[in-house]
Each structure stands twice: as C-alpha cells, then as structure tokens.
Amino acid sequence: MQIFNIVIAGVGGQGVLMASKVLAESALASNMDVKQNEVHGMAQRGGSVISFVRIGEQVNSPVVMPGSADLLISFEPLEALRYIHYLKPGGRLVYNRVSINPSTVAAGLAVYPDDVEQQIAAACAEAQGIDALSIAREAGNGKAVNMVMVGTVMKHLPLKEEIITEVVKQISQHKGVEVNLKALAGGAAA
Amino acid sequence: MKKIISGNEAIALGFGDSGGVFASGYPGTPSTETLEEVARLGDVYCEWAPNEKVALESVIGASIAGGRSLSTMKHVGVNVAADALLTLTYTGVNGGLILMVSDDPGMHSSQNEQDSRNYAKFAKVPMLDPSDSQEAYDMVRIGFEISEQFDTPLMLRTTTRISHAKGAVVQQEKIAPQIGEWVKDVPKYVMLPNFGKLKHIEVEARLLKLQEYAETSPLNRVEMRDTELGIITSGVSYQHVREAYPNASILKLGLIHPLPMRKISEFAASVQRLVVVEEMDAIFEEQIRANGIEVEIGKNKLPLCGEINADILRTAIDGTRLEAVSPVEGLPQRPPVFCPSCAHRGLFTILSKLKVFVSGDIGCYTLGALPPMNAMHSVIDMGASISAAHGMAKVNAIAGRTEKPVAVIGDSTFFHSGMTGLMSMAYNGGNALVIIMDNRTTGMTGGQENPGTGLTLQGDDARQVEIAPLVKALGIDNVAELDAYDLKATEAAIKKGLETPGPYVLIDKNPCILRYKIRKPAIHVDQDKCTGCRACLKVACMALGLTASGEKQKVRVDPNVCNGCGICTQMCKFDAMHELEGANNANL
Numbered sequence: 001m002q003i004f005n006i007v008i009a010g011v012g013g014q015g016v017l018m019a020s021k022v023l024a025e026s027a028l029a030s031n032m033d034v035k036q037n038e039v040h041g042m043a044q045r046g047g048s049v050i051s052f053v054r055i056g057e058q059v060n061s062p063v064v065m066p067g068s069a070d071l072l073i074s075f076e077p078l079e080a081l082r083y084i085h086y087l088k089p090g091g092r093l094v095y096n097r098v099s100i101n102p103s104t105v106a107a108g109l110a111v112y113p114d115d116v117e118q119q120i121a122a123a124c125a126e127a128q129g130i131d132a133l134s135i136a137r138e139a140g141n142g143k144a145v146n147m148v149m150v151g152t153v154m155k156h157l158p159l160k161e162e163i164i165t166e167v168v169k170q171i172s173q174h175k176g177v178e179v180n181l182k183a184l185a186g187g188a189a190a
Numbered sequence: 191m192k193k194i195i196s197g198n199e200a201i202a203l204g205f206g207d208s209g210g211v212f213a214s215g216y217p218g219t220p221s222t223e224t225l226e227e228v229a230r231l232g233d234v235y236c237e238w239a240p241n242e243k244v245a246l247e248s249v250i251g252a253s254i255a256g257g258r259s260l261s262t263m264k265h266v267g268v269n270v271a272a273d274a275l276l277t278l279t280y281t282g283v284n285g286g287l288i289l290m291v292s293d294d295p296g297m298h299s300s301q302n303e304q305d306s307r308n309y310a311k312f313a314k315v316p317m318l319d320p321s322d323s324q325e326a327y328d329m330v331r332i333g334f335e336i337s338e339q340f341d342t343p344l345m346l347r348t349t350t351r352i353s354h355a356k357g358a359v360v361q362q363e364k365i366a367p368q369i370g371e372w373v374k375d376v377p378k379y380v381m382l383p384n385f386g387k388l389k390h391i392e393v394e395a396r397l398l399k400l401q402e403y404a405e406t407s408p409l410n411r412v413e414m415r416d417t418e419l420g421i422i423t424s425g426v427s428y429q430h431v432r433e434a435y436p437n438a439s440i441l442k443l444g445l446i447h448p449l450p451m452r453k454i455s456e457f458a459a460s461v462q463r464l465v466v467v468e469e470m471d472a473i474f475e476e477q478i479r480a481n482g483i484e485v486e487i488g489k490n491k492l493p494l495c496g497e498i499n500a501d502i503l504r505t506a507i508d509g510t511r512l513e514a515v516s517p518v519e520g521l522p523q524r525p526p527v528f529c530p531s532c533a534h535r536g537l538f539t540i541l542s543k544l545k546v547f548v549s550g551d552i553g554c555y556t557l558g559a560l561p562p563m564n565a566m567h568s569v570i571d572m573g574a575s576i577s578a579a580h581g582m583a584k585v586n587a588i589a590g591r592t593e594k595p596v597a598v599i600g601d602s603t604f605f606h607s608g609m610t611g612l613m614s615m616a617y618n619g620g621n622a623l624v625i626i627m628d629n630r631t632t633g634m635t636g637g638q639e640n641p642g643t644g645l646t647l648q649g650d651d652a653r654q655v656e657i658a659p660l661v662k663a664l665g666i667d668n669v670a671e672l673d674a675y676d677l678k679a680t681e682a683a684i685k686k687g688l689e690t691p692g693p694y695v696l697i698d699k700n701p702c703i704l705r706y707k708i709r710k711p712a713i714h715v716d717q718d719k720c721t722g723c724r725a726c727l728k729v730a731c732m733a734l735g736l737t738a739s740g741e742k743q744k745v746r747v748d749p750n751v752c753n754g755c756g757i758c759t760q761m762c763k764f765d766a767m768h769e770l771e772g773a774n775n776a777n778l
Contacts, residue, residue: 011528013777024356028194035322036194037355039298046732048525064356065501078521086516099746101735103527108564108727108736110522118519142750153708187730 003056004158006159007082008149010075011100012047015146017182018171020051022150026159027055037062046103048079055158071156074099075132077116084123093124093154096132096145107145110166128152139175139182147180151187159187192324193359197352200323200359202227204330206234206259207361209368210331212243214238214250215690216606217635219299221292222351225262226638229647234367237646238632238639241572241606242267246274246289250314254376255285255377256370258334262290265306270607272309275343275687279313280377282341282396283372286334290346290354290531296474296497299350301552301571303495308564310345310447312775314393316400317345317447318409321428323357325444332409336445340396341402343524346448349427349469349763351497363608401448409444412457419507420461422454422474427467427498434500435507449474451481465507469498475696525560530733531685531753533700534558534627536674537598539729539757540681541565546596546688549622551575551608553600554633566598575599579622580615587621597624601657602632602640609664615693616665625672628657628704637705661695671694672696677760704755711756712770713747719766720744725756726767734758 010016025035038051052064074080080095104110136144213236228236239245251382252259310317320326337344340608364403466488475488491506538558542565550566559566579597632638644654687694737744759767
C-alpha cells in the first residue's frame with residue numbers, strides 16, 4: 001500500500017500529541033508500520049504545534065513534506081491555513097472552527113484574519129469544519145477536543161474504527177475513558 | 191512484542207535491558223525524556239545533576255566503581271561536560287560508559303546548531319548514530335560492549351528526528367545489572383602528566399583498533415541496489431535517502447567514528463556517482479575526500495544549516511522537486527509565549543516599561559525578548575546572564591555610563607552555572623541587579639526536578655536548596671524578595687535595586703503555574719467601562735483579544751484561556767477588569 005501521510009496541527013496545550021499517539025498506536029495494532037514525529041520544547045507555550053503520522057507497509061522518514069499529506073487535521077482554523085500547503089492535490093482537511101488568538105493578536109500587534117474559513121474553502125475542496133469544543137463539552141470536558149477530532153477523521157483513515165476505539169480505551173486515564181469515548185463518537189457523528 | 195516508542199524512550203529501555211545501573215544527566219531538548227523514561231522503568235537508579243559536567247563526572251565515578259552507566263544531555267550540554275570528556279577519553283572506563291548527546295539540526299529548541307560528531311573526533315572516542323528507535327535501542331547494548339571491549343567512553347548521538355520520532359521497537363532479552371570490581375589503578379585513573387603521556391599513546395592505538403572494528407562491524411552496512419547512484423549516509427538522513435532514492439545503493443554508517451575507510455573506498459569504487467548525505471557539518475565528506483576519494487555531491491549542493499529531507503535531496507542530486515503549493519503568506523505568527531498567569535509576565539511588563547538593558551539566560555523567561563516585551567537584550571548560554579551583566583557593568587563604569595544592567599535567570603539555570611558568576615560579581619566588586627525567578631522547576635524543558643524542588647528524579651524526598659541564604663553566602667549583602675504579580679511593588683523593587691550601588695539580588699518565589707497546576711477564576715471585562723485603550727494588551731497574554739472589528743474595538747478575555755492572575759487588571763485605568771464570579775475556566 002501507498003504510505004498514508006497525516007499532519008496534525010494546533011496550538012501548544014490542545015492535545016495534538018495525544019491525538020498523534022492514538023493514530024500511531026492504532027496503526028501498530030493494525031499490524032502496519034508507522035512513524036510519528038513532532039517537535040516539542042518551546043512549542044509547549046501556546047505556540048504553533050505540528051505533528052506527523054505516517055502509516056504504511058514500510059515507513060522510512062518520520063517527516064511529512066509539504067505537498068504530500070493525504071489528511072491535515074487542524075485543531076484551530078488559523079493553524080489549518082498555516083499548514084494547508086502540506087496537503088497533496090486532492091488531500092482532505094478536517095479542522096476545528098473554534099479559534100484561539102495568537103499572542104501577536106492578543107498583544108494588538110497583528111489582526112486575526114476574519115476570512116480564514118473562506119481562504120480554507122478556496123484552497124481545499126475537501127475541507128470540513130466542526131465545532132469540536134462544543135462537542136467536547138457535551139461529552140463532558142472541553143479538553144477532549146483532540147478525541148473529537150480523531151472521531152471525525154476516523155472514516156478517512158486506513159484504520160478500522162473499532163481498533164481506534166480500543167486504543168482510546170486503553171490509553172485513557174480511568175475517569176477519562178467515558179468522556180473520551182463520548183468525544184470520539186461525537187466527533188464521528190459531526 | 192512490538193512497541194511504538196520514541197528514540198529517547200528506546201535508549202532508556204535499552205539501558206534498562208542492557209545491565210545499566212547508574213544514569214545521570216541534565217534536562218535539555220531533545221534529550222530530556224531519556225532520563226525521565228529511565229526513572230519510569232522503576233528498577234534502575236537515575237538522577238538529575240545540577241549541570242552536565244557534574245552528570246558526566248558522576249557517571250565516570252559510577253564506571254570506575256564497575257557499573258554500566260549512562261549520561262544524557264543536549265548538544266550544548268557537552269560543551270559544559272567537555273572538560274571531563276576530554277580527559278575521560280585518556281583514563282578509559284571500567285563499567286561500560288555511554289554519553290548520549292542529542293543534536294538539534296534546524297534549531298527547533300536550541301541556541302545554536304552545533305554538530306556533536308565533532309566531539310567524537312575531538313575526544314577520539316567511538317560514536318554511534320542510530321537511524322530509528324529500534325537502532326537506538328540496539329545501540330545501547332552494543333555500545334556498552336564496545337565501551338568495555340576497547341576501554342573507552344562511547345558517544346551515542348541522536349538528532350531531534352530520532353529522539354522525538356516514534357517507531358516500532360522489539361526488545362531483546364533483558365540481562366542482569368552489570369557491576370564489576372572497584373579497583374585502585376593509579377596510572378589508569380590519575381592523569382598526572384607522566385601517566386597522561388602514556389595514555390595518549392594508548393588512545394591513538396585504540397582509535398586504530400576501533401577503525402579495524404568499524405571495517406567489519408555490521409553497524410556499517412552496505413546495501414547494494416542500482417550501482418548508478420551510491421550514497422554514504424547515517425542517522426535520520428538514511429531514512430530520507432531511502433525515501434527519495436529507494437533504488438540507490440547505500441553505505442549506511444552506524445559507527446560513525448572512526449570511519450571504515452577501506453569499506454568506504456570499496457563502496458565508492460563500486461558505484462558510478464558518489465553522494466555523501468549528512469546533516470550540518472561535512473564530517474564524513476572531509477575525511478572521505480582527505481583519503482583521495484572523489485565525492486560528486488556533498489556540501490557543494492547540500493545545506494550546512496538546518497535539516498535535510500527527501501525533497502532537498504532530490505533537488506540537490508537530480509534537480510527534481512515535489513510540486514508543492516507555497517505556504518499562505520501574511521498570517522499572524524504564533525510564537526511561544528508565557529503561559530496565562532505566569533509570573534514572568536509581570537516581571538517583563540515592568541522591565542519593558544523601564545527600558546533597562548536585560549542580560550538574559552536560557553529558560554522560559556527568554557521569551558521576554560520577543561515582542562511586545564522586547565525586554566531581553568542578550569542570551570548566550572546557561573548562566574551567562576549574571577557573568578555577562580558583570581562585564582557590561584565594568585565597561586559601563588570605565589566609560590562613565592550610569593545605567594546598571596539587569597540579569598534575569600531562573601532557579602535551575604542558577605543552580606546549573608549562575609552561582610559561580612554571582613560569586614565572581616561579589617568577589618570582583620560588580621554592579622548589576624540580578625533577578626532570580628525561582629519558580630521551583632526546570633520549566634522550559636517540561637518541569638523537571640532540580641536541587642530546589644525537594645524531590646529527586648525518582649520521586650524521593652530531597653533537601654531543598656534555598657536561594658536567598660545561598661546568595662548571601664556567595665557574598666551578596668543586598669538580597670530582597672520580589673512578587674512579580676504585584677506590578678507596583680515590582681517596579682519599586684527593581685528601581686531600588688537599580689539605585690543601590692553594587693550587586694543587588696531580587697528573588698521571586700512564585701511557583702510555576704504549569705508545573706504545580708495552579709488554577710484561578712477567569713477575569714471578565716466590563717464592556718461598558720472598557721475604552722479600548724489597549725493598555726492591558728501590553729502584558730501579551732493569550733487570553734486577551736479585541737472584540738470583532740466594526741465600531742470601537744474593545745478588549746475581551748477568553749475565559750477558556752484566562753487563569754486569573756490579575757496582571758492585566760493592574761494595567762487598566764478604567765476599572766473595567768474584574769474576577770469573573772462563580773465561573774472557573776473550563777479549558778485549563
């Protein structure tokens with residue numbers, strides 16, 4: 001099979017790394033080769049975060065290059081636009097419509113563009129925006145945005161939904177299991 | 191059973207499975223998780239040292255006592271530990287000794303882009319360069335064997351894309367902790383000149399033996415495919431090469447110092463075009479060329495700076511590249527920023543207002559250099575804030591300038607190497623204001639323990655170093671407390687420190703809100719009172735923003751992000767910002 005390239009983008013603190021872990025563990029549980037890679041460190045402090053997951057029979061490089069992603073998952077609209085050039089022609093984008101101000105905007109040094117979603121739609125024909133924060137809150141915790149996003153993209157992955165659900169069950173802390181599974185289901189229905 | 195783990199986790203696991211008994215390091219991205227994972231193993235002793243030199247020296251002692259031991263650090267940490275390393279190579283080891291060093295090509299989280307392979311050459315020690323998590327795991331065991339067989343320290347080098355990339359790993363059989371005899375051996379361990387001279391001869395002979403080993407070791411592997419293109423490479427670059435040229439022949443180096451020159455020469459003769467692919471310096475290429483082997487493409491086409499990827503390789507080797515759309519231009523940047531409710535925000539709001547020269551250091555507070563604060567004016571290396579401020583003050587005095595420099599440093603960095611600079615300032619009659627942000631954690635690397643936190647890496651209770659008595663003992667008479675959440679008091683304290691002649695130390699003891707999970711109710715902006723003057727935005731908090739464009743824009747607070755520290759409320763002259771009653775922030 002061809003390598004399936006996923007890019008996950010968001011803001012430090014949104015749970016991009018946990019979502020990446022779910023996808024990577026699910027690939028392993030499906031007997032596929034997988035490499036997952038992100039850059040952390042300074043990115044923890046509200047900065048832009050980007051993570052790569054590559055799934056296939058044999059995966060060498062841990063890096064997804066611009067123009068080669070099958071799927072871009074963005075936890076924030078501006079970050080979707082920032083990394084939209086990673087998509088290959090015909091690639092798919094799923095993004096959370098809830099925006100978070102960059103510090104530059106918060107400080108009045110820059111303006112958050114009011115046409116981000118229009119720009120996304122113009123750049124990507126296969127874009128789907130969801131209100132992941134509301135779905136996460138309905139599931140019981142606003143922090144479960146990451147599991148909502150995983151839920152929404154499940155049907156587009158070369159992975160079985162049952163396997164992803166099982167992985168989420170395994171890696172959630174006890175009291176988080178219920179919320180995460182609800183978030184996953186809520187995302188899938190979005 | 192297969193596991194999917196990072197290179198750092200793999201090295202930790204390899205250490206536990208390969209008879210490791212003692213590990214010590216200092217946190218530094220991208221190496222940090224290695225020692226944290228050793229701690230998670232539960233059955234292997236490990237500790238954070240206050241700096242990399244202490245870590246490596248402790249590991250040297252552990253090796254002398256017969257234990258297989260590991261020291262971990264980032265590339266710039268080796269500069270701190272280099273004094274120990276360059277003589278350790280003479281004494282050799284007793285128990286196997288591995289120095290793990292993580293390079294950061296692309297400078298994702300570092301102050302420079304140095305290539306640690308230079309240290310293997312410099313110290314004349316063998317170096318292993320894994321290309322994925324499985325190799326990182328396997329190379330710990332083979333590394334200990336090489337270290338013990340050749341009586342040498344061994345460097346295990348990773349880069350960010352190895353340390354932080356996750357891939358499948360199959361474990362080997364776990365062996366028992368390896369602990370040998372503790373023996374007195376003066377000519378081996380006492381590097382007086384007479385003994386050192388003999389040892390230097392041994393080191394050169396050892397290097398020749400290692401080179402023979404490298405010629406036949408499966409660590410250096412030839413993969414013959416199409417002979418039109420032959421590529422010599424190692425580490426993560428190997429993966430990019432496989433991606434870009436699946437049909438090319440490859441000499442994949444695992445033991446990258448000393449190089450197997452005969453093997454390289456044979457490989458070069460068996461292919462039509464020879465390409466050397468390595469990130470950062472031309473370490474392989476220079477040695478290969480020095481041996482009279484022709485290299486068609488190396489650093490003449492490939493970058494010395496930043497990371498390599500498959501696209502860069504294709505462009506360099508045959509001029510083809512992936513058709514990619516360009517990034518969208520003009521988007522607002524999203525740089526890292528102080529966490530909502532971090533005490534650093536209060537400090538830098540005032541330093542920015544006072545427009546003083548701030549000599550900075552390595553830690554979260556380095557973000558004070560970014561707009562809109564722009565309140566840090568030099569950052570060099572761990573501890574330099576204090577010693578550099580001292581030098582500035584001396585020249586300022588000679589030049590007749592009256593402005594006093596301000597040094598800003600955190601607790602872990604102060605313990606690492608700020609203390610000696612402060613002692614020098616006291617001893618040499620310096621004149622700087624030193625602000626120590628003692629938030630009781632090593633923040634920027636993710637909240638590790640240090641000698642001030644009261645806990646060890648393995649979670650045991652520990653003595654807590656108090657900074658104020660330490661500072662006084664170093665010879666500083668003027669020591670005062672600071673509360674950076676109180677802007678007026680902070681301004682007054684800093685002004686007093688600047689006006690008082692001689693060294694002056696302020697210590698802020700507010701704990702890291704991220705590390706200690708401190709939660710407060712969010713602030714609310716009364717839209718009737720807010721005039722849109724934007725004074726509060728100067729504190730550069732992610733929780734603040736302007737209302738949608740239209741008529742007069744006012745400030746709003748995102749209750750999901752705000753953590754109620756109240757720094758912004760102190761900037762408001764119109765009494766528009768208050769604690770939101772009854773509502774707690776939902777997102778943090």
